[in-house]
Amino acid sequence: MTAREKVIFEYSRAGRGALDQWPAPVAAAALGDLPAGLRRQRPPLLPEVGELEAVRHFTRLSQLNFSIDTHFYPLGSCTMKYNPKACNQYAMLPEFLARHPLAPESQGQGVLACLYELQEMLQAVSGMEGVALSPMAGAHGEFAGVAMIRAYHRARGDLKRNEIIVPEAAHGTNPATATMCGCVVREIPVTGSGDIDLEALKAVVGPQTAGIMLTNPSTLGVFERSIAAVARIVHEAGGLLYYDGANLNAILGMVRPGDMGFDVIHMNLHKTFSTPHGGGGPGAGAVGVGARLLPFLPVPVVGKAGERYRWLTEADLPQSIGRLSAFMGNTGVLLRAYIYMRMLGREGMRQVGEYATLNANYLLKCLQDAGFDAAYPQRRASHEFIVTLKRQARELNVTAMDFAKRLLDYGFHAPTTYFPLLVPECLLIEPTETETKDTLDAFVAAMVRIQGEAEHEPSRVTSAPHTMPVRRLDDVRAARQLDLTWKPTAQP
Amino acid sequence: MAFIPHTAADVAAMLAAIGVARIEDLFAEIPPELRVKSLAGVPEALNEMEIGRLMSARARADGIALSFLGAGAYEHHIPAAVWAITTRGEFYSAYTPYQAEASQGTLQLIYEFQSMIAGLTGMEVANASMYDGASATAEAALMAVRANRKSRSARILVPQTLHPHYRQVAVTTASNQGLKFEELPYGTHDGITAADALARYEGQDVTALVIQQPNFFGRLEEVDALTDWAHARGILVIAVVNPTSLALLKPPGEWGARGADIAVGEGQPLGVPLSSGGPYFGFMTTRMEYVRQMPGRIVGRTVDSTGREGFTLTLQAREQHIRRARATSNICTNQGLLMTAATVYLSLLGPQGLMRTAAAAHARTRELVTALTRVAGVRAAFAAPCFHEAVLQLDRPVAPVLEALAVRGILGGLDLAGYYPELGHALLVCATETKTSADIERYRSVLTEAMQSVRAA
Numbered sequence: 001m002t003a004r005e006k007v008i009f010e011y012s013r014a015g016r017g018a019l020d021q022w023p024a025p026v027a028a029a030a031l032g033d034l035p036a037g038l039r040r041q042r043p044p045l046l047p048e049v050g051e052l053e054a055v056r057h058f059t060r061l062s063q064l065n066f067s068i069d070t071h072f073y074p075l076g077s078c079t080m081k082y083n084p085k086a087c088n089q090y091a092m093l094p095e096f097l098a099r100h101p102l103a104p105e106s107q108g109q110g111v112l113a114c115l116y117e118l119q120e121m122l123q124a125v126s127g128m129e130g131v132a133l134s135p136m137a138g139a140h141g142e143f144a145g146v147a148m149i150r151a152y153h154r155a156r157g158d159l160k161r162n163e164i165i166v167p168e169a170a171h172g173t174n175p176a177t178a179t180m181c182g183c184v185v186r187e188i189p190v191t192g193s194g195d196i197d198l199e200a201l202k203a204v205v206g207p208q209t210a211g212i213m214l215t216n217p218s219t220l221g222v223f224e225r226s227i228a229a230v231a232r233i234v235h236e237a238g239g240l241l242y243y244d245g246a247n248l249n250a251i252l253g254m255v256r257p258g259d260m261g262f263d264v265i266h267m268n269l270h271k272t273f274s275t276p277h278g279g280g281g282p283g284a285g286a287v288g289v290g291a292r293l294l295p296f297l298p299v300p301v302v303g304k305a306g307e308r309y310r311w312l313t314e315a316d317l318p319q320s321i322g323r324l325s326a327f328m329g330n331t332g333v334l335l336r337a338y339i340y341m342r343m344l345g346r347e348g349m350r351q352v353g354e355y356a357t358l359n360a361n362y363l364l365k366c367l368q369d370a371g372f373d374a375a376y377p378q379r380r381a382s383h384e385f386i387v388t389l390k391r392q393a394r395e396l397n398v399t400a401m402d403f404a405k406r407l408l409d410y411g412f413h414a415p416t417t418y419f420p421l422l423v424p425e426c427l428l429i430e431p432t433e434t435e436t437k438d439t440l441d442a443f444v445a446a447m448v449r450i451q452g453e454a455e456h457e458p459s460r461v462t463s464a465p466h467t468m469p470v471r472r473l474d475d476v477r478a479a480r481q482l483d484l485t486w487k488p489t490a491q492p
Numbered sequence: 493m494a495f496i497p498h499t500a501a502d503v504a505a506m507l508a509a510i511g512v513a514r515i516e517d518l519f520a521e522i523p524p525e526l527r528v529k530s531l532a533g534v535p536e537a538l539n540e541m542e543i544g545r546l547m548s549a550r551a552r553a554d555g556i557a558l559s560f561l562g563a564g565a566y567e568h569h570i571p572a573a574v575w576a577i578t579t580r581g582e583f584y585s586a587y588t589p590y591q592a593e594a595s596q597g598t599l600q601l602i603y604e605f606q607s608m609i610a611g612l613t614g615m616e617v618a619n620a621s622m623y624d625g626a627s628a629t630a631e632a633a634l635m636a637v638r639a640n641r642k643s644r645s646a647r648i649l650v651p652q653t654l655h656p657h658y659r660q661v662a663v664t665t666a667s668n669q670g671l672k673f674e675e676l677p678y679g680t681h682d683g684i685t686a687a688d689a690l691a692r693y694e695g696q697d698v699t700a701l702v703i704q705q706p707n708f709f710g711r712l713e714e715v716d717a718l719t720d721w722a723h724a725r726g727i728l729v730i731a732v733v734n735p736t737s738l739a740l741l742k743p744p745g746e747w748g749a750r751g752a753d754i755a756v757g758e759g760q761p762l763g764v765p766l767s768s769g770g771p772y773f774g775f776m777t778t779r780m781e782y783v784r785q786m787p788g789r790i791v792g793r794t795v796d797s798t799g800r801e802g803f804t805l806t807l808q809a810r811e812q813h814i815r816r817a818r819a820t821s822n823i824c825t826n827q828g829l830l831m832t833a834a835t836v837y838l839s840l841l842g843p844q845g846l847m848r849t850a851a852a853a854h855a856r857t858r859e860l861v862t863a864l865t866r867v868a869g870v871r872a873a874f875a876a877p878c879f880h881e882a883v884l885q886l887d888r889p890v891a892p893v894l895e896a897l898a899v900r901g902i903l904g905g906l907d908l909a910g911y912y913p914e915l916g917h918a919l920l921v922c923a924t925e926t927k928t929s930a931d932i933e934r935y936r937s938v939l940t941e942a943m944q945s946v947r948a949a
Binding site for chain 1: 519540546563564567579583598618655658663773792835848876906
């Protein structure tokens with residue numbers, strides 16, 4: 001790891017610039033029509049650097065990151081699988097990049113064909129009746145899904161249904177989405193073996209139930225075995241079932257949410273379908289619906305008439321929940337997912353589910369054999385699993401966070417820590433299908449070494465990381481003494 | 493095979509370690525009646541060469557036209573270094589920087605981005621980006637309801653001169669929480685929000701006023717007067733701005749006596765390709781006093797346990813993974829990769845390069861309007877001033893004219909008939925620094941033919 005890299009403004013020198021990148025100057029008279037009162041008086045604070053300086057600076061910054069291309073990245077619930085280079089290259093063909101979103105359909109039949117076929121493939125793997133691609137992230141897809149549930153109840157004149165049921169282990173976006181949609185959240189517990197508490201569910205459903213938000217396999221890394229009973233209870237109460245597609249990788253090609261009774265699903269294309277996470281986005285959260293919600297899909301959707309593709313808008317879907325993005329969502333991300341799915345094909349879909357599950361179960365078994373505690377030892381892992389370090393925290397005073405930080409020193413990105421909230425000192429580990437057995441073995445070896453350090457030299461672990469560009473950061477200071485933008489004065 | 497590296501020997505060893513005979517046995521907990529029967533809707537796999545051939549053919553079918561479309565997405569020159577850096581695996585394939593020590597590159601880059609966006613808008617603080625300009629506008633309305641504690645109405649005044657799609661997204665996003673969007677009319681003679689439209693809100697409880705500058709028509713609104721009017725009545729001001737224009741135009745932080753309260757916009761002009769509409773990114777800024785009401789990720793500079801400078805996500809108590817149902821928004825992701833591109837873009841352009849880009853775009857649009865209004869039956873709809881986009885009025889329906897242009901390889905602009913029928917045969921056109929005088933002359937000459945081929949109304 002390289003040393004601290006200066007903030008780019010610190011390289012700035014008045015009058016320097018990447019001049020070859022700029023257009024030729026225009027005469028001041030060309031701006032004469034802009035009223036002085038609406039003009040900017042002082043130039044904006046932006047860095048003035050040459051091209052090489054900028055390239056070096058950002059290349060150095062990139063080298064301070066862990067990434068899938070450089071490190072094993074077993075972040076539970078995030079599906080950090082390899083992002084194939086072909087998906088990027090062919091989604092960035094010049095014609096695709098140059099196409100304006102408002103260009104006529106006659107000059108977009110190529111891209112529209114890809115999007116239409118992507119809708120069809122997502123429909124096939126989810127078991128739903130219709131798909132819309134415009135949501136721009138998982139949470140955005142969740143929003144679309146719950147908004148459709150609300151629109152469905154309203155269209156039937158059933159105005160009382162404003163409660164969304166969420167298991168306590170759910171992703172934070174689920175309750176936050178329910179609030180965004182103007183709903184009230186009802187949380188329900190799970191049993192000791194990781195299934196939904198059906199009695200608690202029966203107690204909360206009623207004429208006020210809009211729906212339930214679930215993922216299956218659940219965030220506990222196990223398959224929700226009573227899903228059929230959950231679906232029956234919620235449907236009989238008049239509610240709908242929402243599937244959070246965060247964990248679709250586990251069951252891709254094996255089980256379809258539509259067949260489990262779900263009415264609406266969002267799919268994180270940046271997880272299961274391998275579009276890049278990009279340091280925090282862009283994602284894509286396509287939504288799929290069963291027959292009851294078809295009229296409410298967000299616009300635009302790609303339709304086909306004869307051999308021509310066209311955008312379906314509110315004129316075609318008058319009951320649509322409306323538009324979610326200025327244009328057509330994250331089209332470039334959708335193209336990457338399309339390319340990935342075509343390269344996988346039917347057989348590849350099934351292999352993803354199989355090998356993601358194989359890798360997770362193998363890694364879990366190896367860690368158990370090495371003395372680590374599974375949170376649900378009696379259960380089969382799905383594509384991910386939870387290890388709890390409760391014992392290490394109690395006996396050695398070394399926490400899950402300490403293990404996570406020490407893993408960085410061994411060249412592994414940390415698993416997800418302290419989620420789900422109901423398992424103490426947990427590591428949620430998702431290896432994905434694209435990792436070799438050798439990598440998994442090396443990860444186990446690192447965990448064993450850290451356990452040894454925790455027993456014999458705990459400060460080595462509790463003060464980790466030691467080899468990163470920085471040590472543990474002062475988050476309290478960050479929040480109390482807010483320094484959110486660079487300022488030309490008061491630099492160290 | 494599906495990017496799976498396992499050898500047969502690996503699989504055998506792994507199954508033996510787990511203690512099962514077949515991979516299939518790992519799925520024993522799934523009720524058999526739920527298992528997939530058919531994936532008939534998914535075709536057989538293509539290898540890399542085959543998918544390359546297919547995608548190239550589809551790209552070729554779409555081609556690259558000479559485009560004068562703007563309307564919220566703008567063609568600008570993107571320096572080669574922007575995407576060479578952005579697609580580096582260390583940025584492209586990293587996750588959200590939750591493990592700060594292993595993500596200092598992304599975190600510092602976000603801090604630099606926040607600094608540049610704050611500098612450009614003249615605002616105190618920026619977040620790490622939103623999905624796009626439309627969703628950022630919708631989130632700004634929700635934020636204004638939280639921030640304006642004196643107002644109880646959740647009424648948001650939205651000019652009709654705001655991008656029509658932004659208005660639609662705001663309604664989709666925020667109406668479930670009870671926000672009411674009320675549209676302000678504009679003058680059909682001058683294309684800006686009518687000052688007398690505000691008079692009827694005197695003495696009423698209004699939460700926020702949205703102002704887009706330049707507006708959807710490219711026209712410049714009287715931002716100082718509108719801002720001061722709102723502030724005098726306890727109404728927050730949400731600015732929606734084009735980032736390129738801010739090299740030339742007064743930044744929202746300086747509008748009126750106090751400046752806008754929240755400024756958002758579409759970041760696409762800053763190094764992001766048009767790409768049929770996305771991925772783009774929205775930017776969002778505000779005053780420090782409202783930072784805890786702002787949605788989205790925020791990065792702060794701090795120190796590590798040895799006193800060394802470093803960067804981390806901060807103010808996370810606003811966010812869904814901590815606050816769940818009481819979060820400021822359900823937003824989880826930002827548009828990290830696009831924000832990365834924009835940060836590289838702004839570094840390469842700097843204040844001078846961005847100024848040249850804005851000036852060249854504006855000059856080209858004036859040249860375009862001058863050229864096209866020489867064509868018989870074409871005139872400018874509104875008097876100046878505009879910024880890099882303008883409405884033309886035709887003496888016949890726009891749609892068939894655009895079709896005739898498209899056949900000749902020119903995308904002539906956006907037909908406003910569906911959005912603003914009251915403007916008659918109106919056409920929104922745009923030129924940026926990417927257009928040459930020869931391109932403009934070609935448009936003029938082809939438009940002359942196209943107008944003749946379409947009968948006057």
